[in-house]
Amino acid sequence: MKRFDPTERIGVNATERIITKNLGWIFREQSIADVGIDAIIEQVENGEPTGKFIAIQIKSGIGNFYRNEKNLTYYVSNVHYNYWLNLNIPIILVAHLPDEDETYWQQINLENLKKSKKDGKLRFHLNSNLMKNLKIDFLKFYQLKMIVNLTYIVEKQILMILMILLRILNLLTMQQYV
Template sequence: MNRYNSTERIGVNQTEKIVIQNLGWIFREQPIVDVGLDAIIEQVENGEPTGKFIAVQIKSGSGNFHKTEKGLTHYVTNIHYNYWLNLCIPIILIAHIPEEGKTYWQEITENNFRKNKKRWKIEIPFKQEFNAKSEKRLAQIVSDKNDEKFDVYRGRVDSDFNYLDDIIVDLKSINDATVCINNITVIMKIQTQETNKKTEEFQILNEKQPSNFITEVSMLYKALSKTMNLTAKRTETEVELFSQLYSVGINAFEKLLINLNLHNLKFEDFGNDTNAIRQVPAQMDSSLIQFIGLRDTLKDMPSYSHNVFKEAKNQYIEVLNLLIQEVQDASETTKKIFEKIP
């Protein structure tokens, strides 16, 4: 069943109102699927559509942002960061705050993103309200006339289905991304075995209490810290690849869904790979339980006075938090698309 969010709806309605009444442009909502794009707006000059477009992502509600003195900060996963930038079309982020009756905007570009530890953030200045005064700046960032990259979002697709071949190839990136999750699971298993081994060695030392007990324990913690740092780096590498692959797959999935609706096709018509993708959300959710459990267990591990181990543990927890955020985003986004498959 499709989910209804009144706060999101308010944001879409307010954005449409500003585009039509204040800018005098054309607003086309994306009702079929809104994974990373909620609407397309088209520039109008002297009452005539120009064939130049801007994609729009709308976020409504203060809960989507961190408020600062100068503006709003919106954090995104690597998946959405890669998704937006890989589209290679002009995109703006709309921030509507219904509690204040305010609407702001920012262009989504690589230069407007900043990395904060393991996450991306984009700043939306309070001085950049979305209103009639925005038209001059928007006119500078619209697409080239009749940009083919917008065709699929406007319902203009190749009727001979040659276009679908490329979509199916990119769609397989979702299955490729699940390989990264399997690799991470193996990496974690090795780390767990190493941790258990060091724990047993510590218990033996604690029972025997040798004269060099403190030195031996310190060496154990240093060895465990070394393997944990390596595990964190290997995991982070796999997470980055997972996010890159999944963003490609999700974009293809979005385009496929639009084509399914336009041509009255069924998802199952596209072979075994699509059947495997149906299993992905359940696989992700199962993995999430494991990842969250490991992170919580790691948090409870005592560091005592071993600062090297404390740093290694915190670094690993940071990477696990990143992993959990990315997998959650992947799972929720995929479910959102499946909700709208005909």
């Protein structure tokens, strides 16, 4: 067993290079208390940071994935499944394959992160190259995350209203019998 394997750092460095050099965005590695997010990136337009962020979890090396001719599949623990879906900013999982020098990405959301009895699973299409597609899809999935968050807030408010109505109904029913 080797004491040092550079695979993880190769993936982080490759991702940082793509984000900073190719996209021209800001890459902020999370070096303290990494609990499921390796970095935060910020979109930059015309040299100006926009305040729009994406969280990134980076997995490097084919050993993290199951592969077929069209997809990579990553299996996710329940802890990460719940953590990632509860984030209030968009999150992507980046898959870097050092032997091929390819970097793929997939947004983590309820549509893409499938739940099973014991874990979750996220599938990457092998045409989801990080350099080619992230800039194009950024606004689309950033807006989608905000809509999902708003929907969640509205659903919680509706549930609260329903609970209040049930209490009122219960009190009215009890008064009829008094």
